[in-house]
Amino acid sequence: MRRPYIAGNWKMNLTPSEGAAYAASLAEAVAKEKPSCRIMIAPSFVSIPAVLEAVKGSDIIVAAQNMADHLAGAYTGEVSGQMLLDLGVKTVILGHSERRQYYGETDEIINSKVLLALSLGMDVVLCVGETLEERKSGNLENVLKRQLEVGLKDVKPEQMEKITIAYEPVWAIGTGETATPEDADAAHKFIRSTVAAIYSSSIAENLVIQYGGSVKAGNVKALMAKENVDGALVGGASLSLEQFLPIITYDK
Numbered sequence: 198m199r200r201p202y203i204a205g206n207w208k209m210n211l212t213p214s215e216g217a218a219y220a221a222s223l224a225e226a227v228a229k230e231k232p233s234c235r236i237m238i239a240p241s242f243v244s245i246p247a248v249l250e251a252v253k254g255s256d257i258i259v260a261a262q263n264m265a266d267h268l269a270g271a272y273t274g275e276v277s278g279q280m281l282l283d284l285g286v287k288t289v290i291l292g293h294s295e296r297r298q299y300y301g302e303t304d305e306i307i308n309s310k311v312l313l314a315l316s317l318g319m320d321v322v323l324c325v326g327e328t329l330e331e332r333k334s335g336n337l338e339n340v341l342k343r344q345l346e347v348g349l350k351d352v353k354p355e356q357m358e359k360i361t362i363a364y365e366p367v368w369a370i371g372t373g374e375t376a377t378p379e380d381a382d383a384a385h386k387f388i389r390s391t392v393a394a395i396y397s398s399s400i401a402e403n404l405v406i407q408y409g410g411s412v413k414a415g416n417v418k419a420l421m422a423k424e425n426v427d428g429a430l431v432g433g434a435s436l437s438l439e440q441f442l443p444i445i446t447y448d449k
């Protein structure tokens with residue numbers, strides 16, 4: 198059985214003090230409401246220490262939104278996996294479309310980050326997803342296949358339990374446009390079958406696949422009802438308790 202996994206990607210929002218105050222209220226709400234899903238929040242690097250402190254004692258996972266593709270060295274402005282681990286961060290989001298689009302991250306760069314994170318024993322949320330142009334030109338499956346095959350290159354079968362896939366159609370991110378639950382389910386099904394072809398059907402069966410792209414309180418239930426949708430990666434609607442709490446308690 199795949200346990201539902203809902204994550205909030207704060208992107209470049211909330212200062213350390215704002216993030217800590219919100220995270221503390223989230224931890225309090227989680228203690229009260231006891232959501233059944235696994236919950237993760239990904240603050241900016243500089244907010245991580247304060248947020249970790251704020252959620253101490255709760256089951257909320259605090260993740261990073263990115264990390265360097267090198268272990269250490271002369272890479273000005275970068276943050277390494279070891280630095281994250283030293284703080285107590287064991288999960289990292291990699292390959293988000295904003296990293297691909299604005300910071301030139303290729304599938305190859307993302308793959309080296311995935312391998313590095315796994316070698317450090319970290320859990321990875323690997324983001325994949327097509328642009329509107331790619332979808333319209335009938336290339337959805339080719340794009341997903343390439344992102345998975347290259348992104349997971351050299352990842353060993355036994356490491357796949359550390360991997361979560363987030364399917365995020367680029368055209369649905371921050372636009373208010375959501376893939377229909379049927380579209381999301383079809384893409385997730387394709388992702389699962391691709392992972393089955395690379396690895397095995399049992400690895401594919403156990404793979405948690407989140408949907409991301411304008412997830413909010415009003416659409417989470419219908420998305421989560423789909424067989425292949427195991428969670429959500431939420432951007433805008435993860436920035437306040439008012440919006441995020443109904444999402445993580447979608448099944449109550």
Ligand code: PGA
Binds near residue numbers: 206365
């Ligand atoms: P959104 O972002 O929920 O604001 O569309 C999702 C994401 O990019 O992870």
